[in-house]
Amino acid sequence: MATTFSNHFVSFCPRPSTSGTHSRAVRSLEAPLSFRGNPSRCAGQRFPVLSSPSVTRQLPKAAVNISESNAQTVNGEEDDQVPWSNSAGQAEHKDIPTLKSLIQAYKEAILIGDEKSVSDIELAICTLEKERGELLNKVTEITADIASGRDKFLRSNAEFENFRKRCAKDRLSFTSDIQIELIESLLPIVDSFERSRQQIKPETEKEEKLDTSYQGIYKQFVEIMRSLRVGVIETVGRQFDPSMHEAIARVESRKYNEGFVVEEVCRGFVLGDQILRPAKVIVSIGSGLKKAPSEAEEPTEQPPVATG
Known part of the structure; x- marks a missing residue:
């Protein structure tokens, strides 16, 4: 058994x-x-x-x-x-x-x-x-399918997050580009107001009232530009900076040292940290005075001594 x-x-x-x-x-x-x-x-x-x-x-x-x-x-x-x-x-x-x-x-x-x-x-x-x-x-097999599905889900989720961030970045870039284009199209108006303020000299009371009206409009326009974070590039008395200044001429100047801005020809603007338009300036090359070199004393010629 x-x-x-x-x-x-x-x-x-x-x-x-x-x-x-x-x-x-x-x-x-x-x-x-x-x-x-x-x-x-x-x-x-x-x-x-x-x-x-x-x-x-x-x-x-x-x-x-x-x-x-x-x-x-x-x-x-x-x-x-x-x-x-x-x-x-x-x-x-x-x-x-x-x-x-x-x-x-x-x-x-x-x-x-x-x-x-x-x-x-x-x-x-x-x-x-x-x-x-x-x-x-x-x-x-089911466990492998679950693992594969989980990997696909994580990969799709990561791709979607990257797509969302890229869309947000592109949207901000697009908005910034549109804002820059709009402000650049308004800069000639600012130049016109600046030239009129420098050239127009009111003589009569009527001309003074007209000039005051124009200056009030220009002041409102400047306030709107400031609200958009538009700033003016400083020029006269500043050292020349190729990233913000565009030199159109160089002159002698006793007031400013070499490499400093003497005069502003066209105003420059910035939007935040981005330059909209560089300022056109004239740069000093110094006073131009040079010390004359001291004349070297010439040796006197002595007559030859006759030997007898």
Whole structure:
């Protein structure tokens, strides 16, 4: 009996049953094995369970009703239970055998020498193992799909954030360009007001009132330009800066040293830190006075001395 137990316990692969050695009445327990998402894959499996009086006395739980002997296992208390579909209803759940129950019945069948039951249980266990392998493969594929989907989501989210920042930057740049173009188109008006203020000399009361009206309009225009952060580039008395000044001439000047702005020809403007138009200026080259070099004393020629 020990030899028979060891031979059957090592392998769970189905083998043909012997003919007629045990003529016991066999009762089949219809228990459709089901797994996650596919309850009909093992619906045709029938597991014979011993129903003779001698067998039922020895296997009151494992052979007669496998699911009833492991009520806690079916309810999820054991880790090695066989999963089943919840859509089949509570009635089917009570008849679904677990892997632990099958193994226990397999051991009992080997001990009593029931070849037919051993063969059927081996077939059921092999089916369970096959289904388990397929489910593991599906879980692996689903896990890979989830990881791939997560990577795609993160990549898409990063691309969307970059796109949003780029759009915001382009919008600010576009607004700044429009503002610069608008202000540059208004600069000739400022030049006209400046020239009129310098050239017009009102002589009569009527001319003074007219000039005052024009200067009031120009003052309002200057206030609007200041509200747009438009500033004037300082010129006269400042050192020449090629980034802000445009030299159109160089003259001698006793008032300013070399490299300083002497006169402003056309006013320059800035918008914040950006130069709208450089100022056109005249630059000093110094006073132009140079010290005359001291004349070197010429040596006096002495007449040759005659030797007698």
